[in-house]
Every structure is written in C-alpha cells, then in structure tokens.
Amino acid sequence: MNTFLEHLTPEDLDDIGRELDAIRDEVMADLGERDAAYIRKVVKVQRGLEGAGRASLLVSLFPPAWLAGTTALAVAKVLENMELGHNVMHGQWDWMRDPEIHSATWEWDNVSAAEGWKKSHNYEHHTYTNIVGKDRDLGYTVLRLDAGQPWKPFHLAQPLLNVVLAAGFQWGVALYDLELDEARKGRKPWSRVASDVGRLGRKAARQLTKDYVAWPLLSGPSAVPALLGNLTANVARNVWTHTVIFCGHFPDGAETFDFEESDLDGESRGGWYVRQLLGSCNVDGPPVMHLMSGHLSYQIEHHLFPDLPSNRYAEVAPRVRALCERYDLPYVSGSLPRQYAQVLRKILRMSLPGGGEAAPETATMPEAIDLRLAA
Amino acid sequence: MRETRDCVSLWLRPGRGWPAHLPGQYVRVGVDVDGVRHWRTYSLTSVPRRRDGRIAITVKRIAGGLVSEYLVSHARRGMVVRLAPPTGQFVLPEEGDDALLFVTAGSGVTPVMGMLRALAQRPEGLPDVAHVHISPSSDDAIFGEDLRTLAGRHDRYALHEHHDDRDRRWDVRELDRRVPDWSARQTWACGPAGLLDALGERFARAGVADHLHLERFQPVLASADLGGSGGRVRFLASAKEVETDGTTPLLVAGEQAGALLPHGCRMGICNSCTGRLHSGAVRDLRTGDVQHAEGQMVRTCVSAAAGPIEIDL
Numbered sequence: 076m077n078t079f080l081e082h083l084t085p086e087d088l089d090d091i092g093r094e095l096d097a098i099r100d101e102v103m104a105d106l107g108e109r110d111a112a113y114i115r116k117v118v119k120v121q122r123g124l125e126g127a128g129r130a131s132l133l134v135s136l137f138p139p140a141w142l143a144g145t146t147a148l149a150v151a152k153v154l155e156n157m158e159l160g161h162n163v164m165h166g167q168w169d170w171m172r173d174p175e176i177h178s179a180t181w182e183w184d185n186v187s188a189a190e191g192w193k194k195s196h197n198y199e200h201h202t203y204t205n206i207v208g209k210d211r212d213l214g215y216t217v218l219r220l221d222a223g224q225p226w227k228p229f230h231l232a233q234p235l236l237n238v239v240l241a242a243g244f245q246w247g248v249a250l251y252d253l254e255l256d257e258a259r260k261g262r263k264p265w266s267r268v269a270s271d272v273g274r275l276g277r278k279a280a281r282q283l284t285k286d287y288v289a290w291p292l293l294s295g296p297s298a299v300p301a302l303l304g305n306l307t308a309n310v311a312r313n314v315w316t317h318t319v320i321f322c323g324h325f326p327d328g329a330e331t332f333d334f335e336e337s338d339l340d341g342e343s344r345g346g347w348y349v350r351q352l353l354g355s356c357n358v359d360g361p362p363v364m365h366l367m368s369g370h371l372s373y374q375i376e377h378h379l380f381p382d383l384p385s386n387r388y389a390e391v392a393p394r395v396r397a398l399c400e401r402y403d404l405p406y407v408s409g410s411l412p413r414q415y416a417q418v419l420r421k422i423l424r425m426s427l428p429g430g431g432e433a434a435p436e437t438a439t440m441p442e443a444i445d446l447r448l449a450a
Numbered sequence: 451m452r453e454t455r456d457c458v459s460l461w462l463r464p465g466r467g468w469p470a471h472l473p474g475q476y477v478r479v480g481v482d483v484d485g486v487r488h489w490r491t492y493s494l495t496s497v498p499r500r501r502d503g504r505i506a507i508t509v510k511r512i513a514g515g516l517v518s519e520y521l522v523s524h525a526r527r528g529m530v531v532r533l534a535p536p537t538g539q540f541v542l543p544e545e546g547d548d549a550l551l552f553v554t555a556g557s558g559v560t561p562v563m564g565m566l567r568a569l570a571q572r573p574e575g576l577p578d579v580a581h582v583h584i585s586p587s588s589d590d591a592i593f594g595e596d597l598r599t600l601a602g603r604h605d606r607y608a609l610h611e612h613h614d615d616r617d618r619r620w621d622v623r624e625l626d627r628r629v630p631d632w633s634a635r636q637t638w639a640c641g642p643a644g645l646l647d648a649l650g651e652r653f654a655r656a657g658v659a660d661h662l663h664l665e666r667f668q669p670v671l672a673s674a675d676l677g678g679s680g681g682r683v684r685f686l687a688s689a690k691e692v693e694t695d696g697t698t699p700l701l702v703a704g705e706q707a708g709a710l711l712p713h714g715c716r717m718g719i720c721n722s723c724t725g726r727l728h729s730g731a732v733r734d735l736r737t738g739d740v741q742h743a744e745g746q747m748v749r750t751c752v753s754a755a756a757g758p759i760e761i762d763l
Contacts, residue, residue: 106484106485107484107485107486108482108484108485109485110485111482111485111486112485166708169708169710170485170486170708171482171485171486171487172486172487172488172705172710173482173487174710177710178708179688179709179710180710382708
C-alpha cells in the first residue's frame with residue numbers, strides 16, 4: 076500500500092501549494108508578445124499544412140500526392156486537436172483577448188462539440204482527476220483500468236475494445252460526452268441527453284459532410300482516394316491522441332483515489348496540487364513529440380496548471396520535478412514506448428478480475444491518507 | 451504623424467467593406483500590447499470617403515495610459531490593428547448653413563478637427579464658424595498649425611486660441627468677450643468635464659440649452675472614496691464568476707477572471723461594453739449612484755458591483 080505520503084504534514088501541503096502557486100504566478104506575469112507570436116505561428120503552420128494537404132488530395136489519383144496530402148492533413152488535424160483545440164479550450168490563451176484564439180469561441184475539427192467537451196474535460200476530469208467512480212475519464216466508462224473498479228464479464232473484451240476505441244477515438248469521446256451512464260443512473264435527465272444528442276448529431280453531420288462528401292466531391296476523379304485520405308488522416312489522429320491521453324494517466328505509478336465527493340470539500344490548494352501530481356504521468360521525448368502531443372506529454376504540469384500556455388510547460392517542468400524531489404513525491408515520467416507498454420499491460424490485466432494485489436503499483440490510495448488540511 | 455510632443459495622428463487603411471464615417475464620429479481600435487488585445491476609442495480626424503480609402507485617428511498620450519503610450523511611442527508603418535465600425539452621435543446636421551460655435555480643450559479638438567476638415571471641403575467653403583480652442587500652451591495645442599492655416603484660408607472661420615500659460619485659466623465668462631453672439635450659434639463642445647459642465651450651465655441660464663451638443667472625454671474617477679462593499683459577480687454568457695471589491699469596474703474584474711468582454715473607451719463614453727443586468731445592483735463609479743433596476747443596460751467599464759450581481763455577458 077502507499078505509504079509515501081504519510082511523511083507530508085499539513086504544513087508541507089501548505090508550502091507545496093504556495094510554491095506551485097508562485098511558479099504559476101511568475102509565468103503568468105511573464106506572458107507577452109513572445110507567447111502570442113508562438114501560438115499565432117502554430118495556427119499559421121496548422122492552416123498551411125491543412126491547406127497543402129487538402130490541395131494535394133484534390134489530385135490524389137497520383138499516389139505521391141495522396142501520400143503527401145494524407146500525411147499533411149493528419150499532422151494538421153493532430154496540431155488542431157492537441158496544441159490548438161485542447162489547449163485553447165482550456166483557456167490557455169484567453170489572456171490575449173483575441174476572439175479568434177479564445178476558449179469561448181473555439182470549435183475544433185472533431186466530432187465532439189466544444190461545448191460538451193469543455194464540461195466533461197475541463198470541469199469533471201480536471202476537478203476529479205483519477206477519483207474512482209467520479210473521474211469518468213478513468214477508463215471512459217467502458218474500460219476497467221483500476222482494481223477499484225468492479226469487474227464485469229464484458230471487460231474480458233476490453234483489449235479488443237481498446238483497439239476500436241483507439242481507431243475511433245473522436246467518436247468514443249463524443250459518445251462519452253453524452254454521459255449515457257449518468258442518465259442510466261438517474262443523475263442526468265434524459266431530456267438533456269436528447270439535446271446533447273442533437274448537438275452531437277449536428278456537429279457530426281458537419282464533420283462527416285466536410286471530410287467525406289464535400290472535399291471528395293471537389294476532387295472530381297480523385298474522389299475515392301481523397302475520401303480514403305481523409306479517413307486515414309482521421310484514424311491516424313485518433314490513434315495518436317488516444318495514445319497520448321492514455322499515457323497521461325494510466326501507466327504504472329499513476330495514483331487513483333478512493334474518495335467521496337465530500338472528501339474534496341476541505342481539500343486544500345496543496346492537497347489538490349498533490350492529487351493532480353500523483354494522478355498524472357509525463358512522456359519524455361524530443362520537442363516535436365511534445366508539440367504533436369499538445370504538450371500533454373507534460374501531463375503533470377498540465378494538470379497542475381491547466382490554463383498555463385502549453386509552450387511554457389517545458390520550462391516549468393524542472394522546477395516541478397525539483398519540488399517533488401524535495402518533498403519525496405513521485406514524478407512519473409518515461410519514454411513513449413515504455414509508458415504505452417505499461418498502459419497496454421494494464422488494459423490486459425484489468426480485463427480479468429482482481430488485479431489489485433498482483434500489481435501493487437496500481438493500488439488505489441486509501442482514504443487514510445488525507446490530502447485535506449484541518450481548516 | 452506627430453502633432454505635438456505627446457500626440458500623434460495615425461493613418462489606417464481599413465479592410466474591405468469599411469463603412470464611411472460621419473465627421474465627429476469615433477472608432478474602436480484593437481491594439482495588441484505585449485500579446486494582449488486592448489480596445490480603445492479614438493476620434494476620426496480625417497475626412498470621410500478619401501480616394502485612397504485611408505482614415506486617420508489622433509491619439510494623445512495619457513500618463514499611465516497603456517494603449518495611448520504604446521501608440522504614441524511604438525506605432526510603426528505596417529503595424530496591424532483591429533477596427534470596429536465608426537459610431538457616435540457627436541456629428542453635424544447633414545444640411546443647414548447655421549452659424550456654428552466649437553469649444554474644444556486639449557484632445558477634445560479631435561472630433562471637431564474631423565468636422566472642420568469635412569466642412570472645408572464643401573464647394574461653398576466653411577460656413578460662419580467661431581472656434582474657441584483651449585490648450586496649455588501654443589506648442590501643446592493639438593492641430594494648432596492646421597487650425598491657424600484654416601483660419602488664414604477661410605474668412606468665415608474665426609479661431610480664438612486660449613493658452614493657459616499666456617491667458618491664465620479659462621473661464622466660461624470669456625465666451626462673452628471672444629464670441630459675443632455665442633447664444634445664437636449651434637454649439638459643439640468637447641473636452642474635460644469641468645469645461646462641459648460650465649458650458650451646460652451657461653447655456654441653460656441663457657435659455658438655449660438645446661443649442662449645445664457635448665462629447666465627454668472623461669476618465670473614470672478614482673473611486674476609492676465612494677466606499678461600497680462589492681460582491682460576487684457572475685458573467686452569465688461567459689460562465690465566469692469572480693469576487694470583486696466595490697471599486698473595481700465589472701469590466702476589469704471580468705477580464706481578470708478570463709471572460710472575453712466587449713469594451714472600447716473604458717471611460718463610460720462609447721457604450722461598447724454594455725451588458726444587461728440580470729440581478730443585483732451596480733454602482734456608477736463616476737457618480738457613486740447605485741442602480742438597482744434589473745434588466746437595465748449597464749456600462750461595465752464604469753460600474754462596480756454593489757452586492758452580488760449577475761450580468762448577461
């Protein structure tokens with residue numbers, strides 16, 4: 076069982092909260108023209124790649140054009156979803172007050188509508204990170220990723236389900252945002268589900284029309300390869316985002332929490348920070364990998380400072396790591412293959428009953444370790 | 451183009467579909483300073499419908515004014531700014547050849563400069579215009595040279611310059627001495643509140659209040675002395691909430707909470723920042739008045755929360 080937190084006193088938690096707040100404030104105060112230029116450049120590169128990709132696919136009967144177009148479009152979609160969409164909708168760039176790069180106005184190239192996603196992701200996942208039974212991102216309600224989640228026979232199929240989920244990840248996220256599980260439990264009125272279904276339908280229709288009807292039709296004789304190019308780019312984007320996101324919370328060493336919502340009432344700032352820190356894992360790699368992951372490879376820093384512009388995570392990371400060392404807290408980080416292998420192993424192991432004792436590193440943090448502060 | 455040591459005119463080339471303005475109107479200009487977009491309102495000082503499509507705004511540096519300082523010292527050829535369509539009620543009637551009086555002080559001359567330039571372009575030239583322009587000194591008179599040139603060219607335009615260093619402080623009684631027939635003239639006045647209040651009083655006393663048209667260039671008062679306790683502000687459309695004190699404008703509080711709020715002059719003139727008060731009461735930071743009327747439109751740049759409020763922004 077986890078005992079590594081017992082050395083932290085309420086005063087330690089307070090200090091951790093203050094130190095991390097100070098890091099955040101320091102970076103926020105330093106934001107300026109350099110950062111604005113960075114995000115505008117990413118927008119420009121993304122638009123350029125998407126334009127070039129779509130243009131190549133217009134003549135994709137010619138195989139090299141298909142390959143180049145599909146690659147460019149896939150990269151453009153990844154950039155749009157990760158470094159732009161996800162981060163802009165977190166409000167990371169709201170400080171610029173540019174309505175074109177703002178969480179209130181951004182709609183992404185994804186079947187999941189911005190409105191619903193912002194609620195399920197920004198609020199629920201980032202508030203209740205890795206709390207069993209509360210953070211629905213913990214297995215996305217279809218996978219069993221923690222010994223604390225009750226095993227059911229359909230979990231036997233989860234290795235296969237995971238492959239399907241990876242390929243169609245945007246659809247998985249969109250359906251997940253409908254919260255059918257919540258409605259079944261009576262926690263969400265079906266009337267709201269119906270209006271959410273309507274919203275998803277409209278967004279999905281627009282996306283399908285754009286990628287699979289309008290662009291192929293424009294491509295004339297290249298219609299079929301253009302459609303396949305769009306399909307390939309979408310699937311490639313899905314598999315990559317699925318990989319990045321699963322590596323953020325499910326490798327070995329990521330803690331899950333057996334909390335009730337009421338346990339969070341008295342959670343201190345420091346307690347919240349520590350829970351975010353323990354529930355997240357980083358991925359090591361070159362700058363281009365960080366960019367393509369929307370800097371979610373700095374998952375720890377992202378969860379500590381979700382609205383800090385992503386281009387600043389790299390400079391914050393060493394300071395967070397140093398703080399973890401000082402307070403003897405784990406800072407989980409590893410290469411992409413290593414982290415993803417651990418995720419796959421967990422998906423396989425958890426498809427069978429049990430798993431708590433066999434893999435102690437996936438143990439749920441007991442309630443006895445209290446992240447709250449006596450107020 | 452530099453007008454005085456702390457005032458510049460900037461030529462802008464609007465994008466396609468730009469509507470022609472009326473002389474005397476202003477535009478909202480969005481400028482990125484240190485990566486952050488700020489909106490301010492500036493009077494248009496060029497004539498409408500120029501053949502080259504360009505428009506001019508004139509910006510005076512305000513001490514501690516983020517955007518005016520930036521524009522006066524950092525504006526460069528090729529810089530890109532955002533523009534909102536021209537607006538404003540401080541305009542001349544379309545027809546008529548009435549005798550006119552302009553009373554301007556400091557940068558208050560800017561909308562009037564736009565009017566004078568447009569009038570000077572008319573085939574019949576300037577109508578009978580008297581213009582009292584108040585400035586700290588001859589060197590600091592914004593458009594001093596232009597106005598003097600205009601006076602040299604147009605017989606019916608009489609310029610009365612008042613320089614505080616030479617003529618002492620302006621007093622409204624000087625109007626009688628400089629422009630004896632002022633009460634017979636349609637009057638447009640723009641400048642600080644003290645000047646406009648005095649004029650308003652004088653015109654009312656003479657029974658010709660309807661002759662006076664005002665444009666107030668008035669910064670928000672430092673309002674610490676107004677007291678008031680503030681409260682929790684909910685921006686309904688932005689889904690943001692923030693705790694405020696009784697002296698922080700709703701606009702500033704909302705921006706700090708990350709809401710993307712419309713705004714312009716930030717001094718209660720341009721109405722760009724208006725939002726409907728859904729519940730609660732707000733305090734006007736310029737007067738200290740508290741308004742309770744729910745459903746009323748509130749200017750967020752000069753209003754603070756008086757208790758918890760909800761606003762449809």
